[in-house]
Amino acid sequence: MTGLPLAAHFAAAPRLLDLRGEFPGVPADWAYLDAAATAQKPRAVVEAITRAYAQDYATVHRGVYSRSARMTDAYEAARQAAARFINGRADETIFVRGATEAINLVANSWGTANIGPGDRILLTRLEHHSNIVPWRMLADRQGAEIDVAPLTDDGRIDEEALIALIGPATRLVAVAHVSNVLGGVVNTRRISDAAHAVGAGLLLDGCPGGLRRSVDVSARGADFYCFSAHKLYGPTGLGVLWVRRDVMAGMPPWQGGGAMIDEVRFERVTYADGPQRFEAGTPHIVGAVGLHAAIDWVESVGIDAIDSHERALVAMARAGLDRLNSVRLFGPANSAGILSFAVGDVHPHDVATILDEGGVAIRAGHHCAQPLMQWLGVPATARASFCAHSSTADVDALVKGIERTMRIFG
Numbered sequence: 001m002t003g004l005p006l007a008a009h010f011a012a013a014p015r016l017l018d019l020r021g022e023f024p025g026v027p028a029d030w031a032y033l034d035a036a037a038t039a040q041k042p043r044a045v046v047e048a049i050t051r052a053y054a055q056d057y058a059t060v061h062r063g064v065y066s067r068s069a070r071m072t073d074a075y076e077a078a079r080q081a082a083a084r085f086i087n088g089r090a091d092e093t094i095f096v097r098g099a100t101e102a103i104n105l106v107a108n109s110w111g112t113a114n115i116g117p118g119d120r121i122l123l124t125r126l127e128h129h130s131n132i133v134p135w136r137m138l139a140d141r142q143g144a145e146i147d148v149a150p151l152t153d154d155g156r157i158d159e160e161a162l163i164a165l166i167g168p169a170t171r172l173v174a175v176a177h178v179s180n181v182l183g184g185v186v187n188t189r190r191i192s193d194a195a196h197a198v199g200a201g202l203l204l205d206g207c208p209g210g211l212r213r214s215v216d217v218s219a220r221g222a223d224f225y226c227f228s229a230h231k232l233y234g235p236t237g238l239g240v241l242w243v244r245r246d247v248m249a250g251m252p253p254w255q256g257g258g259a260m261i262d263e264v265r266f267e268r269v270t271y272a273d274g275p276q277r278f279e280a281g282t283p284h285i286v287g288a289v290g291l292h293a294a295i296d297w298v299e300s301v302g303i304d305a306i307d308s309h310e311r312a313l314v315a316m317a318r319a320g321l322d323r324l325n326s327v328r329l330f331g332p333a334n335s336a337g338i339l340s341f342a343v344g345d346v347h348p349h350d351v352a353t354i355l356d357e358g359g360v361a362i363r364a365g366h367h368c369a370q371p372l373m374q375w376l377g378v379p380a381t382a383r384a385s386f387c388a389h390s391s392t393a394d395v396d397a398l399v400k401g402i403e404r405t406m407r408i409f410g
């Protein structure tokens with residue numbers, strides 16, 4: 001490998017994107033490889049948010065003055081954009097604070113109404129804590145049981161084993177579309193067919209999947225799909241929960257307050273229909289505008305182009321790290337944008353600290369996936385995650401930083 005930059009070893013690599021200039025927060029000499037935690041923002045998103053606060057700001061849904069009406073239009077246009085992005089409908093699309101709140105909403109509303117003593121919820125070994133803890137809490141409350149699908153040797157969800165665990169008592173299957181630690185992608189259609197055959201629902205945690213793949217919620221057979229805007233180059237504090245229309249119709253509200261009601265009396269309250277029933281209080285108005293700008297930006301680049309770009313960079317990083325004797329790579333060979341690894345017995349925090357000294361930002365820790373860490377047999381991993389502005393120079397900097405880590409630790 002010596003002498004040549006990594007990209008030179010990949011003559012047949014697909015054409016890579018060159019978008020660093022569009023990210024004002026990412027200087028050319030900084031390798032930001034933590035997009036799976038949160039994505040940096042393109043200028044178009046920063047400008048849309050600034051404009052929304054500096055020029056267009058007003059509340060939504062309640063004001064009768066024209067600026068409020070325009071802001072309401074912008075907020076609802078964002079809902080339409082979010083729905084279109086995953087090929088759903090606007091009246092199936094609820095704005096929440098993030099994927100975590102989305103899953104808690106489903107657990108508290110749908111889960112409380114549909115899951116009772118003896119019922120079973122099927123998760124997998126690689127889920128993020130956001131897709132474990134709300135179900136554990138629900139199961140404890142309702143007297144339900146949790147089943148856990150195993151993984152294949154290379155760290156993908158074992159679909160055959162998962163399907164075999166679906167039984168007559170299964171009420172919900174809740175799985176990550178893309179693993180936030182290992183980058184494996186699940187084939188959801190087969191799982192949804194098996195779940196629906198026993199009357200169970202399917203929740204897909206689209207964090208960080210929604211950012212990495214084009215998503216068609218109905219083709220995937222999901223009943224619930226969620227993602228966070230901040231992982232899709234949008235703002236923090238906003239997420240999307242898509243719920244199939246007939247499923248949403250039977251879901252009771254979970255938080256009470258303004259905006260989610262039809263009529264309020266002290267004796268009795270009736271509730272709004274559709275997404276509004278789940279959006280109590282003043283929403284994250286500017287967050288929605290920012291998400292809309294992020295979706296427009298991603299669509300202008302092309303999500304499949306971003307996916308191929310990330311995969312090419314992960315393949316280069318894998319190849320570069322694989323040649324270093326003491327590096328252990330985790331996860332499937334064709335992972336989507338994400339690569340977890342260990343460097344000998346150096347603690348991942350030390351790896352990340354040394355990389356940071358060389359201008360490379362990676363994540364080190366359990367990635368909110370402790371059961372997966374137990375399966376891997378490590379307390380933590382180092383994780384590099386790539387995105388639209390990542391480059392072959394970032395891959396080179398990562399590999400050089402790991403070589404330096406190995407020299408420092410002998």
Ligand SMILES: Cc1ncc(COP(=O)(O)O)c(C=O)c1O
Nearest residue numbers: 098099100128130180207208228
């Ligand atoms: C797979 C997965 N699910 C859920 C979440 C939770 O997202 P948020 O913290 O934005 O609510 C994350 C965030 O890291 C994630 O990676």
